[in-house]
Amino acid sequence: MKIRAHAESHVVELDDGSCWRIFPGDLASTLSWKPETDLHLEPSGDRMSSHVLVNGTDRSRVRVIAAGETWPDGEVKRALKGG
Secondary structure, three states, rough: EEEEEOOOOEEEEEOOOEEEEHHHHHHHHHHOOOOOOOEEEEOOOOOOOOOEEEEOOOOOEEEEEEOOOOOOOOHHHHOOOOO
């Protein structure tokens, strides 16, 4: 899939019309994304995120949830602290 819109750093809309909220700790991995970046959506085994977006070029992975959902506060804080 290609990127349709990535105006907000924490939300990406794909060309299939789906919108995804990017995990705060993974935002740096999205800085190199361009509209032609090929992304693959995969289910996640992570308890915080439902899916991961995988960059087809460098195989980097970012955790995502549907744009309408919210991250569980305690889990996000723990993950960002490395715990």
